[in-house]
Amino acid sequence: xxxxxxxxxxxxxxxxxxxxxxxxxxxxxxxxxxxxxxxxxxxxxxxxxxxxxxxxxxxxxxxxxxxxxxxxxxxxxxxxxxxxxxxxxxxxxxxxxxxxxxxxxxxxxxxxxxxxxxxxxxxxxxxxxxxxxxxxxxxxxxxxxxxxxxxxxxxxxxxxxxxxxxxxxxxx
Amino acid sequence: xxxxxxxxxxxxxxxxxxxxxxxxxxxxxxxxxxxxxxxxxxxxxxxxxxxxxxxxxxxxxxxxxxxxxxxxxxxxxxxxxxxxxxxxxxxxxxxxxxxxxxxxxxxxxxxxxxxxxxxxxxxxxxxxxxxxxxxxxxxxxxxxxxxxxxxxxxxxxxxxxxxxxxxxxxxxxxxxxxxxxxxxxxxxxxxxxxxxxxxxxxxxxxxxxxxxxxxxxxxxxxxxxxxxxxxxxxxxxxxxxxxxxxxxxxxxxxxxxxxxxxxxxxxxxxxxxxxxxxxxxxxxxxxxxxxxxxxxxxxxxxxxxxxxxxxxxxxxxxxxxxxxxxxxxxxxxxxxxxxxxxxxxxxxxxxxxxxxxxxxxxxxxxxxxxxxxxxxxxxxxxxxxxxxxxxxxxxxxxxxxxxxxxxxxxxxxxxxxxxxxxxxxxxxxxxxxxxxxxxxxxxxxxxxxxxxxxxxxxxxxxxxxxxxxxxxxxxxxxxxxxxxxxxxxxxxxxxxxxxxxxxxxxxxxxxxxxxxxxxxxxxxxxxxxxxxxxxxxxxxxxxxxxxxxxxxxxxxxxxxxxxxxxxxxxxxxxxxxxxxxxxxxxxxxxxxxxxxxxxxxxxxxxxxxxxxxxxxxxxxxxxxxxxxxxxxxxxxxxxxxxxxxxxxxxxxxxxxxxxxxxxxxxxxxxxxxxxxxx
Numbered sequence: 115x116x117x118x119x120x121x122x123x124x125x126x127x128x129x130x131x132x133x134x135x136x137x138x139x140x141x142x143x144x145x146x147x148x149x150x151x152x153x154x155x156x157x158x159x160x161x162x163x164x165x166x167x168x169x170x171x172x173x174x175x176x177x178x179x180x181x182x183x184x185x186x187x188x189x190x191x192x193x194x195x196x197x198x199x200x201x202x203x204x205x206x207x208x209x210x211x212x213x214x215x216x217x218x219x220x221x222x223x224x225x226x227x228x229x230x231x232x233x234x235x236x237x238x239x240x241x242x243x244x245x246x247x248x249x250x251x252x253x254x255x256x257x258x259x260x261x262x263x264x265x266x267x268x269x270x271x272x273x274x275x276x277x278x279x280x281x282x283x284x285x286x
Numbered sequence: 287x288x289x290x291x292x293x294x295x296x297x298x299x300x301x302x303x304x305x306x307x308x309x310x311x312x313x314x315x316x317x318x319x320x321x322x323x324x325x326x327x328x329x330x331x332x333x334x335x336x337x338x339x340x341x342x343x344x345x346x347x348x349x350x351x352x353x354x355x356x357x358x359x360x361x362x363x364x365x366x367x368x369x370x371x372x373x374x375x376x377x378x379x380x381x382x383x384x385x386x387x388x389x390x391x392x393x394x395x396x397x398x399x400x401x402x403x404x405x406x407x408x409x410x411x412x413x414x415x416x417x418x419x420x421x422x423x424x425x426x427x428x429x430x431x432x433x434x435x436x437x438x439x440x441x442x443x444x445x446x447x448x449x450x451x452x453x454x455x456x457x458x459x460x461x462x463x464x465x466x467x468x469x470x471x472x473x474x475x476x477x478x479x480x481x482x483x484x485x486x487x488x489x490x491x492x493x494x495x496x497x498x499x500x501x502x503x504x505x506x507x508x509x510x511x512x513x514x515x516x517x518x519x520x521x522x523x524x525x526x527x528x529x530x531x532x533x534x535x536x537x538x539x540x541x542x543x544x545x546x547x548x549x550x551x552x553x554x555x556x557x558x559x560x561x562x563x564x565x566x567x568x569x570x571x572x573x574x575x576x577x578x579x580x581x582x583x584x585x586x587x588x589x590x591x592x593x594x595x596x597x598x599x600x601x602x603x604x605x606x607x608x609x610x611x612x613x614x615x616x617x618x619x620x621x622x623x624x625x626x627x628x629x630x631x632x633x634x635x636x637x638x639x640x641x642x643x644x645x646x647x648x649x650x651x652x653x654x655x656x657x658x659x660x661x662x663x664x665x666x667x668x669x670x671x672x673x674x675x676x677x678x679x680x681x682x683x684x685x686x687x688x689x690x691x692x693x694x695x696x697x698x699x700x701x702x703x704x705x706x707x708x709x710x711x712x713x714x715x716x717x718x719x720x721x722x723x724x725x726x727x728x729x730x731x732x733x734x735x736x737x738x739x740x741x742x743x744x745x746x747x748x749x750x751x752x753x754x755x756x757x758x759x760x761x762x763x764x765x766x767x768x769x770x771x772x773x774x775x776x777x778x779x780x781x782x783x784x785x786x787x788x789x790x791x792x793x794x795x796x797x798x799x800x801x802x803x804x805x806x807x808x809x810x811x812x813x814x815x816x817x818x819x820x821x822x823x824x825x826x827x828x829x830x831x832x833x834x835x836x837x838x839x840x841x842x843x844x845x846x847x848x849x850x851x852x853x854x855x856x857x858x859x860x861x862x863x864x865x866x867x868x869x870x871x872x873x874x875x876x877x878x879x880x881x882x883x884x885x886x887x888x889x890x891x892x893x894x895x896x897x898x899x900x901x902x903x904x905x906x907x908x909x910x911x912x913x914x915x916x917x918x919x920x921x922x923x924x925x926x927x928x929x930x931x932x933x934x935x936x937x938x939x940x941x942x943x944x945x946x947x948x949x950x951x952x953x954x955x956x957x958x959x960x961x962x963x964x
Contacts, residue, residue, distance in 0.1 A: 116658060118654075118655045118656045119555045119556065119655035120555075120654070121553040121554060121555055121575070121655070153579070154576075156572055156575040156576055156579065158571055158572060169656075173571065173655070175554070175555065175571055175572075175575050177575065177579070189582065189586055191583075191585060192579065192582055194552035195550060195552030195553025195555065195578075197553075197654065
């Protein structure tokens, strides 16, 4: 049994649903209650993998970082040693989407070889047209960037996919 | 009731029937002429008796009964039986009163009513009566139906306790106190968490405070102790740079490493981890992640941006996480108890050897979570920290060397001093042995013989009374100390003579000579001149030398002076006899009788009285006979030698001769002496 551990971070503005995405992915739960994350919370999820390079499973250590506000930036030190990052934005708050670029720069500044997956969260609040429009309008055609994925922590849409896709990319 | 029993009359109404009447409606004796009281119409007995009216009715009824009997007697005056019926009925009534069955039947239906009435009228009378059995009532009830009683009491007990707590709190406390311990124990057993939660806010602080005080007290005491042990202990601890309090804590809680992690500094991923078997395994990934996050947070919060500060220790409860940080990784050790000073050194050593052996090639720097690339030697090194957390492989802290020069000097001084002391001790042992040997030899024990040792020579000093003892002392000493050369310096000193012993010895010898020579000799000792003066009758000149030589042999007699009475007169001689004998010894014959014969023949006018004596040994009767016989024998001998028997008279006496007392030797009395008559 070979297990490889990887650290990924959740980055995004406050209240975009980082913690909810982790809860959905790790605990298969969702709650409407908003609890602000203070500092860092670490979760662990073992992702079973088809045999690639003799690795049986991937242990994801997911660092849920305190969301960025205009008063407080994300602590770059937390991003160190992170193979990948999940940049999250709230589809109902446009400013959170516009901040994606900042987060990308922050992460690549720390980990130039890292992988980024972009999650546009709370898509359960949009109708299908809006979703299509959003997906078409936002394109990050750059290396080491995956997505954007239209995710919903509430419905669970694309949650497992975004995490497992990122995990596999980190192993390559 | 009382009306009935006290009445001198009676009637044939049974008491039971009376009460039957009272408790039933409209039952009245037929032909009753006086219907004084109206019958209760529809109400029950209870309601009838619940008022004073009932009592009144009862009284009235009894009076009526008496009245009936009186009328009956009037109606039949000729009936003499009527007079005799009264006592009979009275007895019957009394009997019924005493029959519990009848009384019970009578009272039973109205008992509750009576009781209620009585309570309502005068409760103070009922209370003492009921008080006697109230406890037994409750007890009986509790036995028969515990649940029901519990239910009844449940509502009042909390209130009762509250009230009592307000009024007499000490009583409640004393009642509850004995069960408190068990109650808490039971509660802990039932719901441990509830108890922990209840006590947590106070217990933690209390214990901390208490421990702090105890340690402080112990430390103060140790600080104040200036005993050798205390000083040595303190010096030893100071040597290692440990305070006393630290040492006491260490003694109390043994240091233990529960787990060691090697963690990638940036990502917080676990490179390697080892944990104590048996203990609950720690979540290495989570712990490493959180530790890394905390370290990052601490680094971010660092006030001085010029150099990165590192978090080295986290305390939680009685555990500590001790961290040793290198460039790309750090070791986190989860420990229990107070870590000894060596442990941080050991941590540093372990991390150093990991970096030195595996740091190149980017293994640590570029660790990506793939533990297959981690060599086995890293967990092995970490395991060392678990197993022997304080054993240093290459101690870099050099202990202060002992002052070797001083040590050598001490040894150099110590050896000869020790040798000298040892030799001295050895000599003392020999001297003691010789002393003991002399003391246990009876002939030597009295004399102050002092042994001492000079080099290889055993010297004996002191005084002994004879050369033999001197030699003996030497022999005894050499027996116990054969390795030594003997220098016998004992002086032979003649002990000063005992005057009494000398005088007695001289007297004994003088008298023996006197007896042998047939004369009386006495002696006295002159101590200052160590002279022996011998007095007595004349002895033959050839006997003088043997006498003086013999006396001179007595120790303490330096010279002998003889003061004898010149030539003895033949008549002054005394002939001595053996005990119970009348035979004249031959030497007596030649030395005394023959000279006497010559003297008598030369002096033919002299007449002699021959007086025989005996000693006091025999019976008086024998002696009375023996004394004249001895005189007779001597007269016969003189006659035989040619002396005219007329010139010789004889006499005998059992008294001792003149100059002889009873204390003198007996032989001096067994004699015949002569007395010139004219």
